[in-house]
Amino acid sequence: MSIFSWLFSKNTEKNSMVRKWILQEIKKVDIENPDVYALFLGLIQTAVYWGKYDTKGQDDQILQMSKQYLGDATIFEIAAYTYYRVEIWLDKEQPELAKQIALPIREWIAEKFHTVLYVDERQFNQLFEEQLLRYKSLTSAGKGLTELHLELEQRILLTKGDRFNKQSLTKDSASAALESQYIKNSLAKYEEINIPEVIASIQQYCEKHSKMKFEEKKSKGQQLKQNHEQRDYLYGMALVAQQDWVRACNAFTKVLSANPKHYDALIERGLLYSTLGQYVDALQDFTVAIEVNPNESAAYLHRGKCYHRNLRVKDKSLADYSEAIRLAPNSAAGYFGRGELYDEIALHKEKQALEKNDHLTYAHVSEEFLAAIHDYSQVIVLEPEHDAAYANRALLYARKARAFQDLDDIANAIADFEKAMSLNWEHGYLYKQQDEMKELLADSQLEKEA
DSSP: OHHHHHHOOSOOSTTOHHHHHHHHHGGGOOSSSOOHHHHHHHHHHHHHTTTOOOOTTOOHHHHHHHHTTOSHHHHHHHHHHHHHHHHHHHHHHOTTTHHHHHHHHHHHHHHHHHHHTTOOHHHHHHHHHHHHHHHHHHHHTTOOHHHHHHHHHHHHHTTSTTOOSGGGSOOOHHHHHHHHHHHHHHHHHIIIIIHHHHHHHHHHHHHHHHHHHHHHHHHHHHHHHHHHHHHHHHHHHHHHHTTOHHHHHHHHHHHHHHOTTOHHHHHHHHHHHHHTTOHHHHHHHHHHHHHHOTTOHHHHHHHHHIIIIISOOHHHHHHHHHHHHHHOTTOHHHHHHHHHHHHHHHHHHHHHHHHTTOHHHHHSOOHHHHHHHHHHHHHHHHOTTOHHHHHHHHHHHHHHHHHHOOHHHHHHHHHHHHHHHHHOGGGGGGHHHHHHHHHHHHHHHHHHHO
């Protein structure tokens, strides 16, 4: 203690470097997002205001006495004691964060005060540690705040004004009693107000930090889960590209085991089930996908195809195609699927009429025929090189041309056959039908001329 007594000279509020420094640093604190450095500043700020009395109505003798205990040495003693109290609280209440918070605060205290008090850093750290050990030994011995305050009072007395050794301490018993009472009152006030404030700020930081860590951990867990899902999904897509249907289906099942609401995996597995002939399972996946995201058209489109092509349920298929079109009016797929459905309904009615020799019904332009023409035409508007739409529309016109021998239908069929074959050589099988239409056109024109 003699080293401190020798070095802490002219220890007054006016000459306090710590007070000047804290006024500058405290302005930089982000109150909304405090960090450990802000906690350190809060601790020092409370120590800075220790023992500072309101001058209004203050006894002059007490006021003069208080000014002698407002310098850097006294601030250090209060800061060291406050740090000890914080360290004890952290060890008990927040053991996981104790080192993370206490260690940097301890290092900053040493860094700031060894500079301000012109003490060698190694020597300062040693003295700081000795002070903390004194408090710890008292606590370990079962001593309470009274004993801790008595120890702190003795240390504070050695920091008074220009008196830094036992020889210069107050010898007058009345003055000594007054100083002792002043320090006791100040410590009681500090214990009641300042210590709880410091610990409350640290508790608030710990709670916010713990919440952030929890959210971060949760976020990382979700991200990891999503990464695994994405990896398994991409693996499934790779297997689809290799036409390894069964293993691809298993990959998507793994994705859905982790996340039953994975929309894309539901769609892909539903398509695989359709390919594997498991149509009920396919319908189930498409239906769940619709429940997951009712505003996406893909699930409606594929469920409509399943009803249409595999289960032959026309009314449900028509409803799904129409909903897919409503949700994605600029997509050709919905129109093409619905066009095929209308086409099949029209063809079925025409076949029934032929079987009954009902030529009027066979030649009649049904609503389904016109609806199919409309949908194929819409596909062509959206995708002008959609060869299948031209081919299907050509066959529609050709059927009606054979029944009714309308020149416009014949000409439309010929034009569509030509376009479909020019876009895709695989439609070469249509040459025969095109030739038939050309012959029919020639015959119809001769009859008209005759």
